[in-house]
Amino acid sequence: MLKKLDKTGFNQLAATIAGPILLPGDADYDTVRRVHNGMIDKRPAVIVRCTGVADAVDAVQFAVSHDLEIAVRGGGHNVAGRAVCDGGVMIDMSLMKGIRVDPARQTATVQPGVNWGEFNRETLVHGLATTGGAVSSTGVAGLTLGGGFGYLMGKYGFTIDNLVAAELVTAGGKVLQASETENADLFWGLRGGGGNFGVVTSLEFQLHPLGQTVEGGVIGYSFDQASDVLEFYRTQTADLPDELSIIASLTHAPDGSGTPLAAMIACHCGSPDTAKPAINEIKAFGKPYFDRLGTIPYAQLNTVLDAGFPKLAFNYWKSSFITELTGEVIAILAERFRACPSPMSKLILEHFHGAATRHSPDEMAFAHRQPGYNVLIIAQWADAQDSEVNIAWARQTYAALEPHMSEGVYSNYMGDDETATRVRRAYGQNFERLTALKARYDPHNHFHLNQNIPPAS
Numbered sequence: 001m002l003k004k005l006d007k008t009g010f011n012q013l014a015a016t017i018a019g020p021i022l023l024p025g026d027a028d029y030d031t032v033r034r035v036h037n038g039m040i041d042k043r044p045a046v047i048v049r050c051t052g053v054a055d056a057v058d059a060v061q062f063a064v065s066h067d068l069e070i071a072v073r074g075g076g077h078n079v080a081g082r083a084v085c086d087g088g089v090m091i092d093m094s095l096m097k098g099i100r101v102d103p104a105r106q107t108a109t110v111q112p113g114v115n116w117g118e119f120n121r122e123t124l125v126h127g128l129a130t131t132g133g134a135v136s137s138t139g140v141a142g143l144t145l146g147g148g149f150g151y152l153m154g155k156y157g158f159t160i161d162n163l164v165a166a167e168l169v170t171a172g173g174k175v176l177q178a179s180e181t182e183n184a185d186l187f188w189g190l191r192g193g194g195g196n197f198g199v200v201t202s203l204e205f206q207l208h209p210l211g212q213t214v215e216g217g218v219i220g221y222s223f224d225q226a227s228d229v230l231e232f233y234r235t236q237t238a239d240l241p242d243e244l245s246i247i248a249s250l251t252h253a254p255d256g257s258g259t260p261l262a263a264m265i266a267c268h269c270g271s272p273d274t275a276k277p278a279i280n281e282i283k284a285f286g287k288p289y290f291d292r293l294g295t296i297p298y299a300q301l302n303t304v305l306d307a308g309f310p311k312l313a314f315n316y317w318k319s320s321f322i323t324e325l326t327g328e329v330i331a332i333l334a335e336r337f338r339a340c341p342s343p344m345s346k347l348i349l350e351h352f353h354g355a356a357t358r359h360s361p362d363e364m365a366f367a368h369r370q371p372g373y374n375v376l377i378i379a380q381w382a383d384a385q386d387s388e389v390n391i392a393w394a395r396q397t398y399a400a401l402e403p404h405m406s407e408g409v410y411s412n413y414m415g416d417d418e419t420a421t422r423v424r425r426a427y428g429q430n431f432e433r434l435t436a437l438k439a440r441y442d443p444h445n446h447f448h449l450n451q452n453i454p455p456a457s
Helices: 008-014 027-031 053-066 116-124 140-147 184-193 223-237 272-282 329-340 382-406 420-441
Strands: 046-049 070-073 090-091 099-102 108-111 164-170 174-179 199-206 213-222 244-252 260-268 290-297 314-322 347-354 372-381
Touching: 008 046, 008 053, 027 046, 027 090, 027 329, 046 053, 053 070, 053 090, 053 164, 053 199, 053 290, 108 116, 116 140, 116 372, 140 184, 140 199, 174 184, 184 420, 213 223, 213 272, 223 244, 223 260, 223 329, 223 347, 244 272, 244 329, 260 272, 272 290, 290 372, 329 347, 329 382
Parallel strands: 046 090, 070 090
Antiparallel strands: 099 108, 108 199, 164 174, 164 199, 213 260, 213 290, 244 260, 244 347, 314 372, 347 372
8 A cells, every 4th residue: 555645755855866857847858757668657756867876876775765666767768667666766867867988998897878879888988898779878787687688798798697796775774785796696597687786877888999980881672572681691600700780671771761671780809800701701692672781880780770760759569589580480571460450569589509509508697598580579669559559469479479588587677567477487497596586686576567476475
């Protein structure tokens, strides 16, 4: 039962918070409460816009003491809309944008309001980078805590494989440091356990030398070549060097025409002597509709997909891992994309290999280390009246592919209608250990607006 709050309670909170707080009716309230997915339209009782760790502590303590739900917002990209709640406290970290790069140690420490475009801009000044999101406006914190796919994962592993340390505020209001040498059990859980253990207030990453440019970009083909493109993609990904990552997609032309296409996005982060021949092999395939492969700034490569994910578009996603891209899977993908009702929707294949697959499944909370693919079904549309048909298309596509899927699922891509069984599969063999960790750090499950790990009883 929620405690009744009046204006006095919120005024007392405002008196302790350095950043602004927003109540329904305030000028910026409706802007700040909206997250990336236009399907999510929730109204928190109060939004606390944190400017530092002390604000996060006070916001958590206020929510816990008044039995209010807690939603934590970084970039706000999560498709399930976990960053906002109805009637609770939205702890908005988006104003906390500090970035400190240490070129000598090759590390970067960032606050949770930083997105990947901002991260890359600062680290690349020093010729350094780490595996980050493929959409530049995605928040660093949320992507990292769920795993972190990106163009450099073949060479340097997932984003969590490059996490050195974190700071977070627990439900009890404590500020803890987590690393291999301090609260190591918590550090294990943060790397894949999402926001289940507290509000993360900083993250430290290992960086790696990377020139300002890489070889890569995007190449697209007419949809009548889709099966051939996906078969070529399967052949290419069968034996990739660590330095080369390739994503395949059935999508629509970026010129707004709605023309269906088959496309590949490539990134080779190795030396030009090996990178150029590898990219030229892709360029030589088929008859492209367009070819934008070549030397490209790494920061620019991380914006290639941005236009395809506009803020407040309606989004419904389904995803799962598959071990093999068989001919039957390719046929299903092509058939289902032909039935796609929206020119904004897409099917994406992300391939895992190299460094991302060399960690033990129990080394950290993220257990999915088998080479293979993630299939991401993105239903996206602009008019709320089209919701039913687009959601149905995504679900039907998932059902068609389900017999070919493996057990695992990537928590960052999960929607708000997933079953408890699917959530459990997101954590794989580490689920029981995570429930014990949850019982230690959040025994009352205050942080449950996520792909929730219930505390062990």
